[in-house]
Structure formats: structure tokens, C-alpha cells
Amino acid sequence: MKQAFSRRVSIVGVGMTRQGAHGDADGYALALQAFRGALEDAGIRDKHRIDGLLGAKQFDGSGIDPVLFSRVAGITPSITGALDYATAAFTLHYGAALIASGACDMLAFVYGRNPPGSMVELSGAQEYDLVHGFFNAAAVHGLSWVEHMHKYGTTTEVLGRIAVQSRRHAELNPDAAFREPMTMDDYRNSPSMIWPLREYDVCRMSGGAAAIIMASNEVARDCAKMPIDFLSIGREATHALERGIQMSFSPERRAAKQLYEAAGIGPQDVDVLFPYEATTVAAAAALENYGFCEPGGCEAFVGDGSRIGINGELPMNTHGGHLSGGYLIGLTHHVELVRQLRGECGPRQVPNAKVGLYASGGGIRAQFYHAATLFARGDWNA
């Protein structure tokens, strides 16, 4: 996407369950609860106004099938769909394009899961290569961070600062999954898992659900809350690992360029940043690749962590992110982003937040994809 959308698209409602332990609750039951919350948040009394429904599945098969969810919720959206690589931005961009084209007027993205091993097992379980024992999505992030340390002389201290700051934010968020206080010493003493990554660098499984309702800007005027607009999107993909791609996060720089050029703003205009972080590495990479500091500069930028805190220069993942908030394919990031721009975040509210950036990257079948969105409240440039 080289342009902002031609028809303005807004998020008009968000809903979310508490993230964490949910006993034997079914993912669809949690998703229904989140969907109800999003409809109420948008002030939509008639559920049949939803004419597009998107779901998402994880590699382990958990998640939401949109056709099945339609039956659970008793709705008949004319367009349903789910992408192969479906984390939040990828699916929301697809949904936004359906609205921008006029194919849908009001579209919901609904997701929920309550996986086995919730609160205990590390997230990202994947078997890439059974000849060589290449397991877990965090391994790819580890390969990137080893390159980063080698090239720039960075250390894991910056990753620890990010993990600790995420936990501080989660302590302020009653819906976060992991809220026990954590210090840098806790981080340094946490077991090494896939060197250079420690257990606290990798998010854990948890249960929960979230729903996002999007609408055209005209329809959004009827909704209860302040609409949050898509300003622009940025996308990039790379060839597979076998083509010798180094620094698997660096193509984000091209996504960032599209994003800022289409919106006509720069990183200095971003009030709050939401990197999709399966590991701390992704958050560190986003700081560099989306232009908040120079390549190699993330450790100096993060410093003692206060800069990415609620009252810092660049508040980051104010809900606790995936690391402490709970992994939900980037959807809790969007719920928090919308609430921050509306000013609803109470003790963790970023003062006067008007522009938010969500940035995500990830690998599938050894190719890497990056997707980012700039969001703003209507009066952002007033």
C-alpha cells in the first residue's frame, strides 16, 4: 500500500476479556464476550449491522473460524474470512480494505483462545526443522538478536529493560495476564532458554479474547465513542531464510517509510507505540526500524526504561504488551491503542495521546512479513 485509504476507515468499538487463566472456558465463549463488549462500546444495538466478520487461527489450530462464530453469535455477515497469516494488523488491513472499497460498512474482527498450557508454557511452539532441532518462533528472533549484538555491540540488558517496563505497565492493567512485580535482577536471573534469550524475553501462553469493530468514517459518526482513524499502513515481505536474509527485522524500515510518507508525518509525531512482541527482540527492533533511534541505537534509547514508560518520551505497550499482558496476536495492543487515543486508560493514560503506531513482524514458512498501522483521533492535526 503506497497510499492512505481512499475512503476513511475507523475503529468504532473495542471489546476485550481479562487475559490469563480461564479454566476450561471455550475460546468461542470468550470471543462472544469480547464481541458483546465491542458492540456495546460502539453503541451498536443491532448486531445484524455487522456485514463483515473476520477471524484468525493459530498454527496450533486454536482461534476463531468466522463461519462458526457467525453461528455462535447468530449473525449473517455477507463477507467472512480468515487469513493464513492472520495476526492483528494483517487481518485489520484486510478488513479496512473491505470497508475502504465499499464492500462492507461495518466489520468485526473477533478472536479468542484458551490454549492448553495457558499461563505456564512458552508461546510460539513451532517445529521448523526436526533434523536440526530448530524449535519455537523465538528462535528466529534469537538469530536476529545475535546478529544485532555482533554488528552493534548491544547486549541483552536492553531486552531486560523492555521486559521489566512491560511488567510495570501490566501492574497498572487489571486485564493483564502477568502482573507480579519483576526487577532487572529477576530478568538477569531468569533461565536462559534459547541463548541469547531468557525465559522473560519470550511471551507465555494465556487465554482471552478481543474484538475490534471497524466502519467507514460516515457510519462511524453514528457510533457512541470517538472514532479512531486509520491514517496509513505500511507493509513489507522478504524472501525465505534460505536466501540468506540477515537481520530479519530490517525490512521493517521499508514498511516504516511507506507508513510515514502516506500519512505525511514522522516518528516524532507518534505519541504512543505498540510493537507486536512475541519476544523482547521485536520491540527493540521496532524502536530502530520505525525511526525512533538509529540502527543499533535501541540500547542507548531505552536506557533505564523510563523513556518507554507511561510518562516517558515514547510510551510503549502501555497495557503490558504480549510479554506481560498475554499473547493475543496483537489484538490487545489495538484495544489499548484505541483506549489511549480516546483517553480512557486511567492510571496508565498517556497525557494527550493523539497518534498511535502499531508495528508487527513475523515469520511464516521461513519468510518474513511486516505490517504496521498509524492510527489517530480525528483532531490529531487540529
Added chain:
Amino acid sequence: MPERTRPKPKNRFEQAYWDALARHQLSLQRCKGCGFVRHPPGEFCPECWSGEFEWQPLSGTGSIVSIIWYMKSLDARFPEVPYNVALVRLTEGPALISNVVGSAFGEINIGDPVRARYCDETDFTALLFEKGSAG
């Protein structure tokens, strides 16, 4: 010892790759149309889409692009830790995921030269690497 499992070859080109490894020869397809050396094996060149190719025996040498160490076993088939997983860029171009054997944690780093070491399992041969230059 890890319990290595070979993926089921998805096509006859992957089968030929594994057959060569069983003879302790690393061979990849070199495109006759444009010269591109591809991996994983497949029917067409991903650069020019030509189906014409020859199997090119490779030197088996390369260098470390990046390397991680599993300090905790994440799978019962790989119980012994630490073990490493490395992205190795072959001298002839492509990169692949493998293990560097014979080096302890801290003894092998980005940029180090490595050479192929063939590891015979009961029903296939795995391509591993060890630190060092050609031959």
C-alpha cells in the same frame, strides 16, 4: 543423541537432495537459465522459472550468518543441551539451517568458516557442519 527426523520429501527433487547426502555429497540445483543455485529443491527456478537445471556438487564450505544455543530442551527428541542451531551461508550462495558440531558454547561465532560434516542416521544422512575451512 538427538532423535533426528527427516522431513518426508515433497517431490522427486527433494528426494534426490537426500539421496546425494546419503553418499556424503551436498548437491543443489543450479539453474541452466540464469545460474541461480536454489534451496530447498524444487521443479522451477524461483528467479527465472526455468525448469532446466543440473545438480551441482558443492564444496560444503560456508560461514556462520548467526547462531543460537538451546540451553533448555524444548522437545523430547532433542534432550541434550546445550546444542546450537545456526544459519550457514554456503560459499556457493544459499543459506540453510543446521547445527555446528564439535564446538562448545562460545567457541563458534558469526563469520566463522565451517565445513560440511555428514551424520549418518539409521534411515538418512543429516547435513551438519563443523568449524574450519575447506578440507
